[in-house]
Amino acid sequence: xxxxxxxxxxxxxxxxxxxxxxxxxxxxxxxxxxxxxxxxxxxxxxxxxxxxxxxxxxxxxxxxxxxxxxxxxxxxxxxxxxxxxxxxxxxxxxxxxxxxxxxxxxxxxxxxxxxxxxxxxxxxxxxxxxxxxxxxxxxxxxxxxxxxxxxxxxxxxxxxxxxxxxxxxxxxxxxxxxxxxxxxxxxxxxxxxxxxxxxxxxxxxxxxxxxxxxxxxxxxxxxxxxxxxxxxxxxxxxxxxxxxxxxxxxxxxxxxxxxxxxxxxxxxxxxxxxxxxxxxxxxxxxxxxxxxxxxxxxxxxxxxxxxxxxxxxxxxxxxxxxxxxxxxxxxxxxxxxxxxxxxxxxxxxxxxxxxxxxxxxxxxxxxxxxxxxxxxxxxxxxxxxxxxxxxxxxxxxxxxxxxxxxxxxxxxxxxxxxxxxxxxxxxxxxxxxxxxxxxxxxxxxxxxxxxxxxxxxxxxxxxxxxxxxxxxxxxxxx
Amino acid sequence: xxxxxxxxxxxxxxxxxxxxxxxxxxxxxxxxxxxxxxxxxxxxxxxxxxxxxxxxxxxxxxxxxxxxxxxxxxxxxxxxxxxxxxxxxxxxxxxxxxxxxxxxxxxxxxxxxxxxxxxxxxxxxxxxxxxxxxxxxxxxxxxxxxxxxxxxxxxxxxxxxxxxxxxxxxxxxxxxxxxxxxxxxxxxxxxxxxxxxxxxxxxxxxxxxxxxxxxxxxxxxxxxxxxxxxxxxxxxxxxxxxxxxxxxxxxxxxxxxxxxxxxxxxxxxxxxxxxxxxxxxxxxxxxxxxxxxxxxxxxxxxxxxxxxxxxxxxxxxxxxxxxxxxxxxxxxxxxxxxxxxxxxxxxxxxxxxxxxxxxxxxxxxxxxxxxxxxxxxxxxxxxxxxxxxxxxxxxxxxxxxxxxxxxxxxxxxxxxxxxxxxxxxxxxxxxxxxxxxxxxxxxxxxxxxxxxxxxxxxxxxxxxxxxxxxxxxxxxxx
Numbered sequence: 001x002x003x004x005x006x007x008x009x010x011x012x013x014x015x016x017x018x019x020x021x022x023x024x025x026x027x028x029x030x031x032x033x034x035x036x037x038x039x040x041x042x043x044x045x046x047x048x049x050x051x052x053x054x055x056x057x058x059x060x061x062x063x064x065x066x067x068x069x070x071x072x073x074x075x076x077x078x079x080x081x082x083x084x085x086x087x088x089x090x091x092x093x094x095x096x097x098x099x100x101x102x103x104x105x106x107x108x109x110x111x112x113x114x115x116x117x118x119x120x121x122x123x124x125x126x127x128x129x130x131x132x133x134x135x136x137x138x139x140x141x142x143x144x145x146x147x148x149x150x151x152x153x154x155x156x157x158x159x160x161x162x163x164x165x166x167x168x169x170x171x172x173x174x175x176x177x178x179x180x181x182x183x184x185x186x187x188x189x190x191x192x193x194x195x196x197x198x199x200x201x202x203x204x205x206x207x208x209x210x211x212x213x214x215x216x217x218x219x220x221x222x223x224x225x226x227x228x229x230x231x232x233x234x235x236x237x238x239x240x241x242x243x244x245x246x247x248x249x250x251x252x253x254x255x256x257x258x259x260x261x262x263x264x265x266x267x268x269x270x271x272x273x274x275x276x277x278x279x280x281x282x283x284x285x286x287x288x289x290x291x292x293x294x295x296x297x298x299x300x301x302x303x304x305x306x307x308x309x310x311x312x313x314x315x316x317x318x319x320x321x322x323x324x325x326x327x328x329x330x331x332x333x334x335x336x337x338x339x340x341x342x343x344x345x346x347x348x349x350x351x352x353x354x355x356x357x358x359x360x361x362x363x364x365x366x367x368x369x370x371x372x373x374x375x376x377x378x379x380x381x382x383x384x385x386x387x388x389x390x391x392x393x394x395x396x397x398x399x400x401x402x403x404x405x406x407x408x409x410x411x412x413x414x415x416x417x418x419x420x421x422x423x424x425x426x427x428x429x430x431x432x433x434x435x436x437x438x439x440x441x442x443x444x445x446x447x448x449x450x451x452x453x454x455x456x457x458x459x460x461x462x463x464x465x466x467x468x469x470x471x472x473x474x475x476x477x478x
Numbered sequence: 479x480x481x482x483x484x485x486x487x488x489x490x491x492x493x494x495x496x497x498x499x500x501x502x503x504x505x506x507x508x509x510x511x512x513x514x515x516x517x518x519x520x521x522x523x524x525x526x527x528x529x530x531x532x533x534x535x536x537x538x539x540x541x542x543x544x545x546x547x548x549x550x551x552x553x554x555x556x557x558x559x560x561x562x563x564x565x566x567x568x569x570x571x572x573x574x575x576x577x578x579x580x581x582x583x584x585x586x587x588x589x590x591x592x593x594x595x596x597x598x599x600x601x602x603x604x605x606x607x608x609x610x611x612x613x614x615x616x617x618x619x620x621x622x623x624x625x626x627x628x629x630x631x632x633x634x635x636x637x638x639x640x641x642x643x644x645x646x647x648x649x650x651x652x653x654x655x656x657x658x659x660x661x662x663x664x665x666x667x668x669x670x671x672x673x674x675x676x677x678x679x680x681x682x683x684x685x686x687x688x689x690x691x692x693x694x695x696x697x698x699x700x701x702x703x704x705x706x707x708x709x710x711x712x713x714x715x716x717x718x719x720x721x722x723x724x725x726x727x728x729x730x731x732x733x734x735x736x737x738x739x740x741x742x743x744x745x746x747x748x749x750x751x752x753x754x755x756x757x758x759x760x761x762x763x764x765x766x767x768x769x770x771x772x773x774x775x776x777x778x779x780x781x782x783x784x785x786x787x788x789x790x791x792x793x794x795x796x797x798x799x800x801x802x803x804x805x806x807x808x809x810x811x812x813x814x815x816x817x818x819x820x821x822x823x824x825x826x827x828x829x830x831x832x833x834x835x836x837x838x839x840x841x842x843x844x845x846x847x848x849x850x851x852x853x854x855x856x857x858x859x860x861x862x863x864x865x866x867x868x869x870x871x872x873x874x875x876x877x878x879x880x881x882x883x884x885x886x887x888x889x890x891x892x893x894x895x896x897x898x899x900x901x902x903x904x905x906x907x908x909x910x911x912x913x914x915x916x917x918x919x920x921x922x923x924x925x926x927x928x929x930x931x932x933x934x935x936x937x938x939x940x941x942x943x944x945x946x947x948x949x950x951x952x953x954x955x956x
Contacts, residue, residue, distance in 0.1 A: 113806070194675050194767075195810070279801050288823035289672075291812075294805050320798035323757050326813030327772050328591070330823060332673070333811050334769075335804030345766035345808060 063400060064121045064156030065377050070110025073381035081121065084153075084160040086134035091166055093148055093159045097175040098398040099125035100375075100383055101183055101212075102273070102298050103339060107152075108384065111300045116152050122380075123154030123398075124339075127169065127178035137163045145169040147178035149186075149351075151343045155377065157400045164348040167355045170363055177362070180212065180369035180395035185358040186351055187295060187338050188216035193357075195293055195334050196269055200226030203267040205259060205285060207274050208298065209233045209249070210241045211387075212370070212395035217271060218245050219367045230259060230267065237393055256281050266290065274299045277317045283331070291332040301388060370394030378404035541878060542599045542634030543855050548588025551859035559599065562631075562638040564612035569644055571626055571637045574653040576876040577603035578853075578861055579661055579690075580751070580776050581817060585630075586862065589778045594630050600858075601632030601876075602817075605647065605656035615641045623647040625656035627664075627829075629821045633855065635878045642826040645833045650841055658690065658847035658873035663836040664829055665773060665816050666694035671835075673771055673812050674747055678704030681745040683737060683763060685752050686776065687711045687727070688719045689865075690848070690873035695749060696723050697845045708737060708745065715871055734759050744768065752777045755795045761809070769810040779866060848872030856882035 061080040069075040086092045101124055106112045108122070127147040130140055140146070146168055148154065150161040169178050192198070204221060208214045209231025221227055222245070231246040238249045250258040259267060268289070270282040273296030283292055321333050341347035361367045372392040375383040376399065383396050539558040547553040564570045579602055584590045586600070605625040611618055618624070624646055626632065628639040647656050670676070682699060686692045687709025699705050700723070709724040716727045728736040737745060746767070748760040751774030761770055799811050819825035839845045850870040853861040854877065861874050 197672050197675065275802075275805075288819055288825065289828075292801075294801050297802075297805070318801050320800045321811065322798045323770075323772050323796050323811060323813060324753070324775075326811055327753075327775070327815050328818060329813065330815055330819050331813060333799070333801060333804055335801060335807065335809060337805050337808055340806060341766055341808050347766065350767075 062157040063377060064153075065123065065380050065398070066119050067108060067116075067122050068119045070108065070115065070118065073108075073384065075118070076108060076122070076381050076384075078377045078380070081156065083158050086132050086137075086160050088135045089137060089164075090134040090160050090162050091130050091137055091140050091146075091148075092132040092134075093126060093128045093146060093161060093166070094131045095126045095154070095157055095159050095400050096128040097126065097179040097374075098123055098155050098400070099179040099183055099212075100380075100387060100396040100398060101125060102296060102301070102387065105301050105384055105388055106297075109301060121153040121156050123150075123152065123156070123159075125149055125179055125183045126154035126159050127175040127182070128159075130166075131158065139163075140166060140168070145171075145175070147175075147182045147355075149182055149342065151339075155380070155398060155400075164352075165342070167352060167359075170359050172363055173359065176371060176374065176397050176399075177369050179397055180371050181216070181358060181362065181367075182355065183338070184212040184216040184369070184395060185220075185367065186354055187213050187336070188220050189354045189358055190338070191271060191293055191295060191336060192217060192220040195336060196291065198224045198227055200224075201228075202226075202269060203228035203230065203263060203287075204269040204271060205230045205232065205255075205267045205282065206271045207232050207278065207282075208296075208390070209246065210237045210393045211273075211390070212372075212392075213273065213296075215241075215245075215370045215394050216367070220361075223361070223366055228263075228267075230262065234390055241393055256285060259285055269293070271295065273297070275318060276300075279318045283319075283321075283333070286329075286331050288330040290330075291334065293334045293336060295336040295338075372396050374399050374402060376402035376404040540635040541855060542631075543601065543858050543876070544597050545586060545594075545600050546597045548586065548593065548596065551586075551862065553596070554586060554600070554859050554862075556855045556858070559634065561636050564610050564615075564638050566613045567615060567642075568612040568638050568640050569608050569615055569618050569624075569626075570610040570612075571604060571606045571624060571639060571644070572609045573604045573632070573635055573637050573878050574606040575604065575657040575852075576601055576633050576878070577657040577661055577690075578858075578865060578874040578876060579603060580774060580779070580865065583779050583862055583866055584775075587779060599631040599634050601628075601630065601634070601637075603627055603657055603661045604632040604637050605653040605660070606637075608644075609636065612641075617641075618644060618646070623649075623653070625653075625660045625833075627660055627820065629817075633858070633876060633878075642830075643820070645830060645837075648837050648841055651837060654849060654852065654875050654877070655840070655847050657875055658849050659694070659836060659840065659845075660833065661816070662690040662694040662847070662873060663698075663845065664832055665691050665814070666698050667832050667836055668816070669749060669771055669773060669814060670695060670698040673814060674769065676702045676705055678702075679706075680704075680747060681706035681708065681741060681765075682747040682749060683708045683710065683733075683745045683760065684749045685710050685756065685760075686774075686868070687724065688715045688871045689751075689868070690850075690870075691751065691774075693719075693723075693848045693872050694845070698839075701839070701844055706741075706745075708740065712868055719871055734763060737763055747771070749773065751775075753796060754778075757796045761797075761799075761811070764807075764809050766808040768808075769812065771812045771814060773814040773816075850874050852877050852880060854880035854882045 060083045062083050064079060064081045066077050066079045066081065067075055068077055084092065103112060103124060104122055107115065125148070128145075130142050130144045130146055133140055133142060140163055146166050148159065148161040148166045150159060150165055153159055154161075167182065169175075173181075196204075198221065204227060206214055206217060206221075206229060209218065210233040214231065214233070218229065218231065221229055228247045229245070230248045230250055231241070232250045232252055232255045233241060235251040235253075238251075242249045248258075248262055250262075266285045266287045268287050268291065270285060270290070270292045272278055272282050272292065272294050275294060275297035276299035278299065279292075279294060286292060325331075326333065338347075338351075342351055358367070370393065372394040373383070373386070374397040380398060382405075383398065386392050387396055538561045540561050542557060542559045544555050544557045544559065545553055546555055562570065581590060581602060582600055585593065603626070606623075608618055608620050608622045608624055611620060618641055624644050626637065626639040626644045628637060628643055631637055632639075645660065647653075651659075674682075676699065682705060684692055684695060684699075684707060687696065688711040692709065692711070696707065696709065699707055706725045707723070708726045708728055709719070710728045710730055710733045711719060713729040713731075716729075720727045726736075726740055728740075744763045744765045746765050746769065748763060748768070748770045750756055750760050750770065750772050753772060753775035754777035756777065757770075757772060764770060803809075804811065816825075816829075820829055836845070848871065850872040851861070851864070852875045858876060860883075861876065864870050865874055
């Protein structure tokens, strides 16, 4: 079950221009959708790798992960793009480490609200050094080590970001830890310190407990005394995840009954990043004076491509809440959407304060991000699939300088089926299979199974063993 | 505008048996409704006072405020009732001071959920000395000074209360301060310390800011630095209420526009005890990351009698909230209903902790209840009317030992009309007038105007002057 990860040391970044995996023709496609249709669905990025070519005069180009069209993985390509230049109020960052977040999957599907125009460079989170500073930027200088939360365009060798979304790194925080922390701990900190009123004796039900945000929330909750923490995640992760972190770990498939067995009267707090039917289930588990925090809607992602049914269901299924009912039942319902807060609701200043507090907790040794694995840009769709399958424990990191993983010549079909059985499917995912909107989508998912197989059993990656150890160590050290 | 109040000193309680205002016949009425119909609507309690009689052998009777039937004031009578005896887990309290709360008005109307059977002794709050202790009571002894929050039956010379709702008083807290604090500061404390996450820079819109709970919340909020507090109450109270308490005081009639003028982007927190249409208005005023706390539904009380329209409107008008909308807008909706929490949801232990914290804040001089006025049991309907008209500033107290106010022999009809004009009517109240369900109700309200006139301009009440001074002093001292 443990994944092999690719370790990269930040002290030896590769010259970005040397590893490119695309063709000149792909760069100039205006309409992402058109391009995607012209491409054979099964032509994954990795299969294009053999066509690798070294350009002769691209002094102003950089490697980036581009979304050409919304939908499946075929719309995601590693392409060379012109190097950006910072404008007023912006800085240019030489990217050393990027964070993969669930909202990248939602963006790829096109299920995100106010989606970007395609083609666009993906990514909300990167860490690196400042390489250039635009006019009217205060407090940031060339050479500064920073982490940034741009709205898109983070997954590239170079990234331009408005200074208000750029945070200086203390010396003791590595780029990968920074990329692993910024978004996840920002969400976790606001939830734990601003939205909850934790007191000894309170009980918390935490969904997606083994994910990046889940583990961040767990660490922050553990800075309080006397909290009962019930984590929900796939059964397969229980042994590895629970190292004193949780009072109970509960399988996703039947968590309502499991909670009722442990605590018949329910829980004081539900932290939900799933949405959909789980909203109603979780609300029903709240004790009087209980609080429901909805901070994500990962249930909209049920297949590789956008399914009308999955999106519609995850929203329609949510019962509206009557204020009178909240009054009668003494309950609180909170929505928290970091993306809206940060980019649309003027939350940048406050988020800066939070990030500074997070760094302080890190320096005090109170928190430490758990990194699941590190991937090359070229392997980003495999990384996405791993997150989609909820197989990660902690944060998934992309490294622009990392080497793509070697692919086996002929993936074994029989093994794929075995792998599928092993997958811990949520009930939602299983339902989704029955109603997925197109046969094509189903086919695509199956093809994706192939490539996943090549990822989940990598062998001769030089740094694999080392990082597997590291990963475990990090999990246990927290 | 200032009301004359009746001061009572707790050191000289009257013998309860001496002041009774009822007839033996009234005691034995089983069906409150029937009794009320048989009574002439204009027969106010006070007019029965001349019939006062001293019973010869009622060694086991006590004076109490009884609700004979739901509806208008005519269902409220001061009656002699048999002295109760504490059962297992209960204590008997010799009552010295009682609190009037808005839920007493809601109870009288029959608009409260799970209403009591009539006839019943009214009241949720009293302070006094323990006179007897039942079996299986720990930590309470005869002679202890206490405040209690029974579910009904508090407004009597003697009151039996389950020990879990009884709180020992520190020596420095008088019975009237205790009765003024218990319910109001319990609500206020839970709202301010548990439900809000106050930080410097946050702005709060507080409805019914001059009421008992409103002023309690205000004092508790002022224990935090840097909070902008906008209070909403009738314009007529602004000068008297605002003694550095509020950053702005806003009239009820157009608070949405007033807030928009002061703070175009809205407020961080809305504290609403009105419900109804005000829920939707207030929710619209919330900033991103804002929090709405609904902790009362006083809009259900729009006339003296229960109006189907007012109750229905105040509930139907409230838009249901979509969790998705809360997620998109980064908002929180909280319901807080102390009555449900305390009596139905096992909240007694927690409330005890809160009450202890409140007493501590009192002893530290950080809070001091504002008492609007003190009334005799016999004047309870006038006290209710004052609260209904939202003319009180701070808590209204009932004192079982207080003398009823003298009534003028012939109320001047012309003066009544003048008085009505002076009343600061909320828009809701005015609307209500147009749709009130019965002409009878309208007539009753007018009659009530008469008696109010007698109350609002009392003259020769011995202790009146003294207390008016006290009242002002208390308001300004906080």
